[in-house]
Amino acid sequence: MLQRILSGDLPRSRVLAVILAVVLVGLLLAPFLFPGVKALNVAAKVLVFAVLVASFDLLLGYTGIVSFAHTMFFGIGAYGIAIATTRLGPTWGALAVGTLAALAVSLVLSLLIGLFSLRVRAIFFAMITLAVAAAFQTLASQLSDFTGGEDGLSFKVPEVLSPSFEPLENPFLGVDIDGKIFCYYLLFVCAVVLILAMLRVVNSPFGRVLQAIRENEFRAEAIGYRVVVYRTLSSVISALFATLAGCMLALWLRYNGPETSLSFEIMMDVLLIVVIGGMGTVYGAAIGAVLFMVAQSYLQDLLRLASEAVGALPWLSALLSPDRWLLWLGLLFVLSVYYFPTGVVGRLRAARRAPRPLAEASR
């Protein structure tokens, strides 16, 4: 049963399985375990980024393609919801129209980029996508009639998902149940379904071909797989999943603007999460997203304490200032590319698989 749900890709490490279970239960019960607006926001962002990062990992970790245009599709999803609800009103129909339209736009764009540039070398593709993403961000802020420009769009979502909806008179398990919590659970279900779907994709024969291309493009071509076709398909699929993650983000924030979903910083965050969590594992995306979001939200508080503690040394204090949290994350990133190229998940799996030294085993 579990084998089928996870598409045969079990955690393959007891520690990893426990961590994943804790993450899943933690996210499931987040509104009750960690009350408060900030904690719920962090949990929702974990859900969105787990999907977004897993979709990026489909490209980077499984197919070996470095793309910097991934947030573009994320943004298309978010703008799809934002524009549809602004124009059509806060109805479920508008959400459906927005999601479908965004998926269609992403499909066409990713196909174009794929066909145009996936024939070229990895570095070329990385640079071209960087330029395309920058152009798209400019476009989004220029078309202000449509996208609200730099200010972005604030919009309403269906009544059931908005904070003003309060079906219960009394708090349930000590928490006031409102639309925000329903919205959270909608995101939760979406995230679980999408991540399981991505597990299905990467563990299918199609996913194996992608891995073969990553390992040795020349050999994969020689066996008879059309590498360009598979790469294009991989980038299209990953773009569609990223679009859905964008829809989830917009639904949660009830706002979208260029900085929220399209900025280069988000692309960096995605890269950091992929590498820290573990490239080439869908589970890594989930664990990385938890680590990163918690760090982003709480590392700053920790740094503030540390910075005040060493207030007498201005240099150290500047280094430990809460605004410099990215510095420490950057260091962590570089170290993990060196020492844990397979990330947290790869490490945990390797620890289990590593054969014990002979002497120890025979004792």
Added chain:
Amino acid sequence: MKLGDLDWKPLALVPLLALGVLPLIASPSTWLTLTVAGLAMGMIIFIIASGLTLIFGLMDVLNFGHGVFIALGAFVATSVLGLMGDWTGSGELWRNLLAVLPAMVVAMLVAGAVGIAFERFLVRPVYGDHLKQILITMGGMIIGEELIKVIWGPQQIPLPLPMGMRGSILIGDAAIEKYRLVAVVVGLVVFAALVWVLARTKVGLLIRAGVQDGEMVEALGYRIRRLFVGVFVAGSALAGLGGVMWGLYQQSVVPQMGNEVTILIFIVLIIGGLGSTSGALIGALLVGLMANYTGFLLPKVALFSNIALMVAILLWRPRGVYPLTER
């Protein structure tokens, strides 16, 4: 190389573009102003891009952290020029030049020195692995940008032009900013120096040989590793110089500036053919001209002109105007 072997078609693109828009811009004096401005902007972009071209073309390392050296150069220049207020403030050009020159030299030295550390700790372990190079230099960029914020603060710092370089001179009816002329001169010097070193000196010969067959060069008794470190340092120093030029051009600097310019540089590199110095020069000039013309004719489209240019060039020559062979 015989003159007949020269691939002249890309070279012709620059004058063709300039003459092609002449009918669209009604007044010849406006056209002259725009063209000189575009060429000057192109030269500044070339100075920044030349470092990256060098590192990529010769070492096959794509440095996504190149932007850090650009920002570093610009910030060092703000500190140096800030110390020399009475030199930059005076209207005499020679005193201004004496102020800007040390700023450039110090910026290049600092960027080069940081380049040594960058090469040693970040790039050296990942030679030959493009994916890791992209990731690790990206990480280097994050760290570098944050360290710049630690030292100079996260806010924007003004970098005013020295008095003597402000304003413009009139040629007929066309106004030409003085600083743009300075940029053209510096750019040409950098280009000439690069071509001369690579084509005419023994070091250049060794570097080119090392790219072709590193083992053979080692066997002949030269330390290829040391040469490559030198190339990396030179590339970083050029980025520092480019940062000074760009900062003076914008008249202000922010820690993220390298990031912003990086995209422009990548476009130039792609147009130029990834690693070719002359290709980068042509790419930079085309980008500079295009930006100025479209900025005047169709301001809304100006932001996409680079991308359109890149797509057009790639449709014509899919590997850039002067692709390096073998890669």
